[in-house]
Amino acid sequence: MKKLQLLVFALAIGTITAHAQKVDEAPNGSTYVSNQAQSALFDVLINFDAGAAIGAQGNAGVIFFNNQYWVSAWASDLIHVLDNTGAFIETFSIPGVTGTRSMTTDGTSIFIGTATTVIYDIDPPSRTINNTINIIAPSGAEARMCTYDPTLDGGAGGFWIGDFGSDIASVDMDGAQLSVIPAAVHGQAVYGGAVDNVSTGGPFLWTHSQDGATGDVDRDVIVQLALPSGVPTGVTYRYLNDAIPGTTEVLSGGLFISDDVVPGGVTMIGLSQSTPSNAIFGLELIPSLGVNDNAISSFSLYPNPANGKVNINTTVAGDKQVVVYDILGKQVINTTIAGGELNISSLKAGVYMVSVTQNKATATKKLVVQ
Numbered sequence: 001m002k003k004l005q006l007l008v009f010a011l012a013i014g015t016i017t018a019h020a021q022k023v024d025e026a027p028n029g030s031t032y033v034s035n036q037a038q039s040a041l042f043d044v045l046i047n048f049d050a051g052a053a054i055g056a057q058g059n060a061g062v063i064f065f066n067n068q069y070w071v072s073a074w075a076s077d078l079i080h081v082l083d084n085t086g087a088f089i090e091t092f093s094i095p096g097v098t099g100t101r102s103m104t105t106d107g108t109s110i111f112i113g114t115a116t117t118v119i120y121d122i123d124p125p126s127r128t129i130n131n132t133i134n135i136i137a138p139s140g141a142e143a144r145m146c147t148y149d150p151t152l153d154g155g156a157g158g159f160w161i162g163d164f165g166s167d168i169a170s171v172d173m174d175g176a177q178l179s180v181i182p183a184a185v186h187g188q189a190v191y192g193g194a195v196d197n198v199s200t201g202g203p204f205l206w207t208h209s210q211d212g213a214t215g216d217v218d219r220d221v222i223v224q225l226a227l228p229s230g231v232p233t234g235v236t237y238r239y240l241n242d243a244i245p246g247t248t249e250v251l252s253g254g255l256f257i258s259d260d261v262v263p264g265g266v267t268m269i270g271l272s273q274s275t276p277s278n279a280i281f282g283l284e285l286i287p288s289l290g291v292n293d294n295a296i297s298s299f300s301l302y303p304n305p306a307n308g309k310v311n312i313n314t315t316v317a318g319d320k321q322v323v324v325y326d327i328l329g330k331q332v333i334n335t336t337i338a339g340g341e342l343n344i345s346s347l348k349a350g351v352y353m354v355s356v357t358q359n360k361a362t363a364t365k366k367l368v369v370q
Helices: 050-056
Strands: 044-051 057-067 068-073 080-084 089-091 103-105 110-113 118-123 128-134 145-149 158-162 168-172 177-181 190-196 202-209 219-228 232-238 252-258 266-271 280-288 300-307 309-313 320-325 332-337 340-342 351-360 360-369
Touching: 044 050, 044 266, 050 057, 050 068, 050 080, 050 089, 050 219, 057 080, 057 190, 057 266, 103 145, 103 190, 103 252, 145 202, 145 252, 145 332, 158 190, 190 266, 202 252, 219 252, 252 309, 309 351, 332 340
Parallel strands: 057 252, 145 190, 190 252, 300 360
Antiparallel strands: 044 280, 057 068, 068 080, 080 089, 103 110, 110 118, 118 128, 145 158, 158 168, 168 177, 190 202, 202 219, 219 232, 252 266, 266 280, 300 309, 309 340, 320 332, 320 351, 351 360
C-alpha cells in the first residue's frame, strides 16, 4: 500500500468560463520554487469535486467542523456548507468577514484568515464574530495562511501565519509576534498551512504552496517544514498526481489536519483551486485504529467512555508506556504504569487518542472522556 510512514503512535464562490476560472494565485515574480523532490507517497483517502457540489468555483478555504465541511469563496463573503459525504447543504455569510482564504480551529472556535493583518474568531453555532485579533508582526507576515498551534506561547496557543512568499510568523492569541521563519529559509509561496504535532519526528508545519511560475500546471504542492526552524524536510506531495479526472490545472488553497474526518485516524485535508472544478482531497497521516502493523494483541480500554480512570488491558506482560493526545495532537499524559489502571482525572471531557507501548509493540485507541 502506498503510504508515508508518519505514525507517531506506532513508529516513534467565483465564476467559471469555458476556458478559465477565477483563482487566487501568487503574483508574478513572487513565487518560490521548491528544490525538494517528491520523496514519499501518501494514501489518498478523500478526493471529490467540491466545485460541482457547490455549483460554483473560486473556492479556497476549507475546514471540517461538527461533521460538516465549510468551504469559502476567496473573492466574496460566501461560505458553503457540505456534509461529510461532500453533498451541498447551504451557503451563508458571516457579517463583517469577506475574502476568507484559510480556516482553522481550537476545537471550539473557527479562526479565519483573509490575507490581511486580522484573524477573525468565529462562533460556529451563531456564525458571528466572537473577537477580532489584530496581528502585530514586525516581519510583515499576514494571515493568508492561518493555522492554530496549541503548543505556542508556552501552551497558551497561537497561530502560524504567512502570505505567499513572505516570512512565516508565529503569533500569540492576541496577535503579537512570537517568532519568524524567513522566506529565504522556508522557500515557499504559501497559501494554506497546517500544524502537525502528531507525526514522527515532528512537530511540523505543512504548507500548501504554489510551486513554480504562473501558468505551470504543477502548482499544488504540500511541503513539510520542520518546526521551529522552518527548514523543508524534503517530504512533499503534489496533488496533480491524484487530481480528479478531467483536471487540466491545479493551484493550492486551504489546508488543515483533523482526526474527525476519517474516524480513528488523522487526515490532512486540502482544497485545490483546480480547473475546471475545485477539489477537496484528504491524505492519511495516521491510519484508522486497528491497522497498526505493530499493534498489541487484545488491547482494550474499559470503560469507554470513561471518567476519572480507565483500565488498559493487553495480553502482553510488562510495564506499559502510555501516551495520551488530545484532538489537536497535544500530548496531555505521558507515563508508565505497571498494572492496568490509568488516572485520567486531569482530562477535560472530550475525545483523546491513547497510545500504549509494550516490548517494542505499539497500539492506539480512541478514548472518550465524559
